[in-house]
Amino acid sequence: MTETFTDWLRQRSEPDWTAVVTHPFTQGLFDGLVPVTSMRSYLVQDYQFVDDFLALLGSALAKADRYSSRLAIAGSIAVVTSEENTYFQRAFDALGVGEADRVRPKLDEATVAFRELISDTNARGSYAEVLTVLTVAEWTYLEWAMRAPAALPENFVHAEWITLHNNPDFQSWVRWLCRELDRVGADLDERDRARCLRLFQHATRCELDFFNTHSP
């Protein structure tokens, strides 16, 4: 079989890609051994990231070139605003995160860098470029979570963060995203493909910096 666009993007984003999906922070999650302070700072920053990410999903919805794509994206928006949001609230309660840190925490450098990438893509990116950033954020999370052992940690803060990202619905959504980016990528010229590659590499780097920031 010939190489897909998404495989091409991922292979050219090594070694960072593998560093993200095998990150020690994820091993700490599997073992239930991420210290409370690291888990708290990670989720507080991630909640801000998810806010930006939701705006990016909205941008994908607006920029999509067909109705069936908009429907798939709308389905994923529903997940971020329901199950994912209740997880954060319950985890914040368990970790003792106060109101200020839920609403307007001081952002880490890695969060600011990711936010800039997302808002630039939001403002100026084509549909293919928006899909590229979404694909990195979702596919890396599916890949690390799929490496989880069958026995989950006892603490729901760790366990649910894994199952949110390795369940069959999430897997189908990521598969859809990759196929969608392959479809749209097939019509791009060399210059636009190169732009997607730079974005893919940059987003992968942002994912790595994000995990590194919260690793003890």
Ligand SMILES: Cc1ncc(C[n+]2csc(CCO)c2C)c(N)n1
């Ligand atoms: C830094 C960082 N990168 C990617 C994700 C993954 N992610 C972002 S929003 C969302 C739900 C959309 O389906 C998922 C899985 C994350 N949480 N944090």
